[in-house]
Amino acid sequence: MSAVASTVLTLVLFATYLGIGALAHDSHFSLGWALGSTLLVWAGPAQIILISTLGSAATAVQAAIAMKVSAIRLFPMVVSVLPLMKTPKTRRRHLVLATHFIAVTLWVECYRLLPKVPRERRIAFTHGLGCGLVTVCLVATTLGYGLAANLRSLFAAAILLLTPLAFLLSTARNCKEISDVLALVLGLALFPVVSRLHTGVDILISGVTAGTIAYGVHWWRERAGA
């Protein structure tokens, strides 16, 4: 639990979910719906997309398609972080709840914190961290929903900027190898280029391309060094 309190990202999440609560209120969703989306979807940018596409009278099918594309990022995150948690005795079903909690913040924090935790306690640690963060965000969603009418557009913009700012800095802090740095820089640079194609899966194309180039450089350097 102290890990929940100690991270700056908890503050950022709190403010972000204030914003999501306010956005849900302004888009005429019920409070229960907003809380349900925090609990079930548990991914800030996805909730912002969901609320704004549904609020703008797009059909549920369109929203689901937009969501499906943005959600693909969770796949490599889960794949890359789970091996840190498991022991030889771990069964897949032990990891289901931990898997649900994985979103950007938990992914970043697992890389930072899990190496300090004894391996057999890492799943329990992730459960604690996940529950703590979800609770914080449920409170923030409720507060934001109540405060919506008083939230001026200046502060709404500031809250929306928190997501990219915090994602960028927390990912940058965790960059240890050249492949991580390159993936981050290339990923940022490639998206604006690829988005001109309007493929609908722009993020996927730029992400896989940039990630593969970054890995290629890593592989090449390893070989040159060996």
Place this chain on the structure above:
Amino acid sequence: MSEFFGSPHALLVLVLAGFLPNEIWRMAGLWFGAGIDEGSEVLVWVRAVATAILAGVIAQILVQPPGALADVPDWLRYGAVAAGFAVFMLTQRSIFAGVVCGEIVLLAGKWWVG
């Protein structure tokens, strides 16, 4: 209770359009990732792709901003993030300092522009 949750239709949409698309990818990751070894070379690639996709999400929010962020001029959005990143590097990678500085630049800039 019905007032708290709103219409059943909206909740159904939440599950179909919000919960399922995200959860499917998480569970696919669980199914796929549980068998991979921690030191595996594949993981370096998967992590690079995850990082790059996240970078794409960051870029998307900045280039195609949602809601109230769209009212902020382009140069101010990029400037605020650049300032936040510069302070982050100068303070030995303090996320707190970087986030606070980026937000101050945005708020001050927006106030100044009007």
